[in-house]
Amino acid sequence: MRPVAAAKLFFVIALCTTYLISVSQIGPAIYESVVANETGFAAGTMIGSISIAALSKEEAVQKVQTKVNEWKTSAQLTLAYQEKTVAIPARLFSFRVEQSVQQAVDGRPSQLVVQLDKEAVSTLAAQLATPALASSLQFDKLVNDITKSAALLQRHREPFDLARYIGQQTTEKIAVSAGSITNLGEQKAEVIAWVDNHPSIEIKGKTVFSLAAYVKGMSSLAMSTIASAVYQAVLPTNFTVVERHTSRSLPDGIPLGYEAKVDGNISDLRVYNPNTTAYTLQFQTVGTGFRVTLYGLPFTYQYVIKMGEVEYFPPKTVVQYNPSLKPGERYVKAAGRQGMLVKVKKETYDESKQLIKTEVISEDFYPPVHAIEVRGLELGTTPTNETETPSSDKAQSNEQTKTPTQEEQPNESDQYEK
Template sequence: MDKKKFGKTFIVILTFALLFFGAANAGAYAVNTLFFPAQEFGENTYIGTTDVSNMALADAKSLFAGQVEAWRETAELQVTYQDATANYPIDNAEILLDETISQAQSGIQNNFVYHLPPETTVAFLAEQFPVAAFTEADIATIIAKLEQGLAAGQIQTHVTISDDTLQLEKQVVADVSFPNQLKSIGSAEVVSALQAVEIPAGAQFSFLEFINGLNLNEVTDAELTEIASAIYTTVLKTNFSVDERSIGNAAPELVPVGQEAAVNRALGIDFVFTNPNASSFKLTVAIEGESLVVSLSGYPLVYTYAVQTGSEEKVKPRLIKQYSAFVSTGKEIEEEGAEGVRVEVLRSVLADGQELEIEPISTDFYPPVHRVEVYPLAIAESAESPTTATVPQPGEFVDANGDGVHDAVASAPAVPVQGEAGFIDEDGDGIHDGNADEQPAESATDAPAGGTAIEEEAEEPVYDKAGNLISP
């Protein structure tokens, strides 16, 4: 009996224990289900480029946690300051998964939350862009831009940090000085208007459009060319791009060969350049003593730019001979002629004095001016003249028509032979028969019946000055 009682008692206790623990677990499940349901994202929810629709928050966190290392191995963050670009050490970037998951909202595109250590960013900026003295405020702004750029979760991210929000001090990045040959009032007005012109980030500057907005009284295209050429040479010493530039027909006298930027208002010949940087620059043109000085000011550039002009290749002029009735003897020089010149212009990119790249800019060619000599007309012999004029010897001068010029006697016309043009042989004797015009004139006429022949004197032949027979 004791064993039976013990067995029953044990069964009762076990049953109550199972009921107790079951009720407890069921209650906890019910409470969690009814009052604290598991959180999950709704439809059309993305974090970065990953679809997390209908996924529990914990599952989403676990998913991204397994992808962090793979992202570090393939991701790339490119940072651009002015004219230089460098890769940020992405290994030090930290993805804040808890903040990313908690801030994500269902039904929209969400970003990751990143943290970049300030000390890593400071070291990176000092190493890659040493020309810029960033302030603490600048560094904080740059970190925020980099973190925002990474937020989309792309494999490759590019961020430009050198916009006008930085507190960097602007300085002269390029300047040039040309001899001042400007004389007119209009040129002085152009220089005055160009004393402080802002070139916005990514903006294009047209020299013609600028001066067309001025009320110029008097200025020549040559003076405008001198000003534009000085600006052009300054632009070549930066990373600015030249969009439109021309040269004149002849090598310039006031501007070095290879540095000319011709301007012609009537033909619409312009000089145009673009500021490719993310920050603005200031163009300044001024006359300082006997010099025309041009400068560009802005945030310092990382690289140094130098203009290289190759050796001038001379092009010899040709000789052109002309003939004129207005020149009687010798020759006249209508154009002395001048050599042409060809020169190649390059732009080299330097870092710490070391040449990194050479960029071809242009090949300027000024054609030679050919030499022109004018000679008298040559006396051409008539190809159809049957006679050749001869110089009379003493006592042989004949002047029948009284014009003071020797009347040459025509030679007998040439008789064609068999096989030549004009040969006639009607009687078949192999001798040219000639024609009525070639028969000699009779020296007398038949006498009338019952009388004697009366001789008639043959007429004297008449010739022109060239010795040609003139028909009576």
């Protein structure tokens, strides 16, 4: 009989233990449910950004649902990447109001349960970023941040920038544009030494970059050579050229339309990076020249730089008479150089290769340099101070931000020949 009695005793003890545990766990929940319905939630009870203190469960559900409906009609959440933005429709969010109220902790903040249509968000992101870029997107983190914003019923906030959800390693590997100077000439040693000491320069997001700070102590021509290559690299991007200058004559080795004069005093090359992420200029020597490559996230649009037809202005000849020369003798004191005018345009294309807009970036004008010829006096003539007035050259600024000084005037005794 002892085994039977022991079994009965064990059964009774197990039953009592189960009862006590059940009462201790279920009892408070039942009590809180009854009390919450009768007296309302305690002070400090929140669901997301909504206070439900002193409300019954039914009243809390009604209040939260009203706030959710208001949010759906006024919320403006967007995805963005560089110049492009796309709205996130409110219909992509599913709010679990009753579940949120059921899970509310009395006297404490609780989360508003929200589910987001991930597939739809992925489709929206694909409208902004290239497939290669979208594949490196930290998508789960993006969805989590959007969901948190909706759970707090934030109506107006800054766009969710896709650039912030792309790994830095991806950014550093993508070359987006480049510029080069193929023949450095007399500046080769100076420029190569600088390139070796400055393999890369970072242009931070939302900042203005000044090149003058990096080329101090160099000759003006060497500074301008480096600046021209940098200008060539940033031109086919969405960067804004804030300051850029040109010379009176196009320096040797610099392509027409790409000169950027820097002298360390007044003239500088400054560009603004409108993107939220940084871009890096990397320099490397190539043969007798050097190359500048811009690394960073790919641009939303494709930018194509086109040079217009070059207009040439032939130089005139300034004649100076020298009585020490025999009649008919002459020599060229200074050779002339023809003037040039070129219009530089930027064309912007979308992902479908459709032209969106065309804008004139600059009109670079280099006035002609007049030749100087010294001649002997002709028999029966005397020197004269009269000059032949040349036809007016195309007058316009040779710089984007500053007007160049006037060209040196010839001596009164000089004469012009066409």
